[in-house]
Amino acid sequence: QVRLVESGGGLVQPGGSLRLSCASSGMIFSDYQLAWYRRNPGKQPDLVARMSPSGSSFYASAVKGRATISRDNAKSTMYLQINNLIPEDTAVYYCNTLPPVAAYWGQGTQVTVSS
Numbered sequence: 001q002v003r004l005v006e007s008g009g010g011l012v013q014p015g016g017s018l019r020l021s022c023a024s025s026g027m028i029f030s031d032y033q034l035a036w037y038r039r040n041p042g043k044q045p046d047l048v049a050r051m052s053p054s055g056s057s058f059y060a061s062a063v064k065g066r067a068t069i070s071r072d073n074a075k076s077t078m079y080l081q082i083n084n085l086i087p088e089d090t091a092v093y094y095c096n097t098l099p100p101v102a103a104y105w106g107q108g109t110q111v112t113v114s115s
Contacts, residue, residue, distance in 0.1 A: 009109030022095030038091035
């Protein structure tokens with residue numbers, strides 16, 4: 001059974017930084033293209049960034065230049081560093097495969113950017 005567990009969110013002032021983590025189990029982590037998504041209440045999840053098994057990455061325009069996605073296949077863990085946070089980054093952040101698998105959605109981690 002695949003399980004993805006996000007952590008690292010919190011309340012941050014504008015201009016601050018966060019590093020989110022996604023720990024996986026029950027899957028051959030290195031085989032999958034993985035992604036970070038974020039969702040606000042009542043909306044569909046938006047793709048934030050994704051990373052292929054080979055390490056190539058893509059960023060949504062909303063975070064490009066401020067975010068860095070990385071993965072540690074030995075630890076079956078993916079990360080998302082976001083710098084210079086803005087209030088519009090406020091959301092629940094999730095990790096999943098790309099395309100996402102419904103059964104893999106976890107609880108997410110809340111990021112709130114506010115002064």
